[in-house]
Amino acid sequence: MAMTHNLRLLSDAIVVGSGTLVNDNPGLNARVPVVAPLDNQPTPIAIDPEYKMPVTAKLISNYHNGIGKQPILLAYRDSPKNDKRLALEESGVKVVDILTPSTPLNRQHFNTLSQIFGFTRFMVEGGATVIKSILAASANETSLSDTLADTLVVTVSPVLIGDGVSVVKNQPNNSKTPNLHHKASKVFGKDVVFVANFIDN
Numbered sequence: 109m110a111m112t113h114n115l116r117l118l119s120d121a122i123v124v125g126s127g128t129l130v131n132d133n134p135g136l137n138a139r140v141p142v143v144a145p146l147d148n149q150p151t152p153i154a155i156d157p158e159y160k161m162p163v164t165a166k167l168i169s170n171y172h173n174g175i176g177k178q179p180i181l182l183a184y185r186d187s188p189k190n191d192k193r194l195a196l197e198e199s200g201v202k203v204v205d206i207l208t209p210s211t212p213l214n215r216q217h218f219n220t221l222s223q224i225f226g227f228t229r230f231m232v233e234g235g236a237t238v239i240k241s242i243l244a245a246s247a248n249e250t251s252l253s254d255t256l257a258d259t260l261v262v263t264v265s266p267v268l269i270g271d272g273v274s275v276v277k278n279q280p281n282n283s284k285t286p287n288l289h290h291k292a293s294k295v296f297g298k299d300v301v302f303v304a305n306f307i308d309n
């Protein structure tokens with residue numbers, strides 16, 4: 109937990125998909141061991157072209173309570189300006205129309221966010237669909253300047269959950285998963301954290 113919140117502090121923006129947003133209602137701010145100053149907080153970004161974010165989302169209340177930056181919602185380029193979008197905008201959400209249907213999250217999306225907001229350090233927290241597209245976009249790259257993501261951080265907790273939850277399934281011959289270069293493993297309480305780079309450096 110403390111490590112995750114430290115990683116958030118090292119990031120300009122924390123990215124999640126709408127599945128995570130709806131299922132978990134995450135805060136995505138840095139608050140362990142204490143709530144970090146607003147200036148140091150990362151900006152939460154939800155990939156949510158269908159406006160599933162409720163106006164009661166924790167991302168929005170954090171913003172109004174001064175413990176989180178203004179949330180950004182990524183929508184389609186031709187997204188309808190419907191009532192739900194207006195309600196989200198009125199509640200403080202900044203909607204950015206940069207997605208294209210059927211196009212997985214890719215470098216262009218991050219470049220655009222960098223150009224608009226000046227972000228350089230992104231932390232993608234989930235869920236499976238978003239992580240899968242990051243892994244696919246990071247595969248087959250050979251230099252740090254090409255690869256979309258540079259570091260993968262995996263926490264393994266001693267909890268049995270049946271068949272588990274796969275983030276890399278349906279990848280034929282693993283052709284669309286990047287090579288991992290182990291950098292560190294550390295035990296935090298009952299959890300083990302693995303850190304790997306996509307490019308060996």
Ligand SMILES: NC(=O)C1=CN([C@@H]2O[C@H](COP(=O)(O)OP(=O)(O)OC[C@H]3O[C@@H](n4cnc5c(N)ncnc54)[C@H](O)[C@@H]3O)[C@@H](O)[C@H]2O)C=CC1
Nearest residue numbers: 125126127128131155207211212213233234235236237238
């Ligand atoms: N164990 C962990 O550390 C974490 C677990 N999770 C879990 O993952 C689950 C959610 O995973 P998923 O269902 O895979 O959802 P997700 O959070 O990956 O979001 C997928 C959704 O994001 C949108 N999206 C993503 N990329 C898009 C693109 N390029 N263009 C347009 N829309 C796009 C779509 O609406 C898509 O359905 C949650 O139940 C959550 O609990 C999430 C984060 C971390």
Ligand SMILES: Nc1nc(O)c(N)c(N[C@@H]2O[C@H](COP(=O)(O)O)[C@@H](O)[C@H]2O)n1
Nearest residue numbers: 112128132133134135136137233234263
């Ligand atoms: N980076 C990371 N490491 C873990 O060990 C995690 N369990 C998660 N989960 C993500 O955190 C979200 C909850 O955030 P808040 O505590 O509400 O701020 C959850 O939705 C996952 O995205 N992430």
